[in-house]
Amino acid sequence: MKTAIYPGSFDPVTAGHLDIIRRAAGLCDRLIVVVMHNQAKKPAFSPEERCALLRRAAEGLPNVEVQMFSGLLADYAGQQNADTIIKGLRAVSDFEYEFQMALANRKLNPNLDTVFLMTSAEHMYLSSSIVKDIAAHGGDITGLVPDSVKNEILLRIRKDGNTWQH
Numbered sequence: 648m649k650t651a652i653y654p655g656s657f658d659p660v661t662a663g664h665l666d667i668i669r670r671a672a673g674l675c676d677r678l679i680v681v682v683m684h685n686q687a688k689k690p691a692f693s694p695e696e697r698c699a700l701l702r703r704a705a706e707g708l709p710n711v712e713v714q715m716f717s718g719l720l721a722d723y724a725g726q727q728n729a730d731t732i733i734k735g736l737r738a739v740s741d742f743e744y745e746f747q748m749a750l751a752n753r754k755l756n757p758n759l760d761t762v763f764l765m766t767s768a769e770h771m772y773l774s775s776s777i778v779k780d781i782a783a784h785g786g787d788i789t790g791l792v793p794d795s796v797k798n799e800i801l802l803r804i805r806k807d808g809n810t811w812q813h
């Protein structure tokens with residue numbers, strides 16, 4: 648059974664993430680979307696909230712499961728018997744950082760390959776930070792996040808204001 652892992656902060660899930668999840672789910676038997684910690688970021692949503700949003704967004708995709716993990720991605724992949732990491736690439740500017748992470752993960756776990764899916768053109772500019780910024784300023788995030796979680800994200804961001812930072 649081919650298990651792949653799609654890791655990220657998902658703070659919160661965007662339409663771009665869901666696009667990658669759908670396409671990656673078609674490439675493996677089991678896709679684990681894992682909410683992880685990026686040392687460089689102070690998240691707006693708790694890991695539990697991020698998982699709940701992801702689960703709702705991925706409803707109807709039978710081979711997708713959502714989990715959270717607080718250690719190294721390479722260790723997590725080993726625990727799950729996964730040999731593939733899925734990442735989305737939005738622009739050339741993503742490449743250097745992603746290349747570094749892919750090599751570091753392979754050094755830590757030599758069985759692990761990273762597969763990059765090109766983000767769909769309509770999501771090239773999208774990021775979780777952009778979604779939070781637009782929502783915090785009262786803008787419309789329709790189409791930027793999955794419809795099933797739009798209202799929850801809006802309510803949460805407008806209630807708590809701009810409390811995150813990078």
Ligand code: COA
Pocket residue numbers: 654655656657658661662663664667683684685686688718719720721735736737747748749751752766770773774775776777
């Ligand atoms: N569509 C829309 N947005 C996308 C996207 C897509 N297809 N792909 C990425 N993004 C956005 C993300 O939302 C994120 O936005 P933000 O900066 O506003 O939060 C940004 O692009 C960067 O995404 P990514 O490169 O995936 O970073 P991340 O913070 O989401 O995830 C981890 C990084 C968690 C995977 C990484 O830090 C990690 O592996 N941590 C675990 C510890 C570890 O193993 N460290 C060693 C790694 S070598």
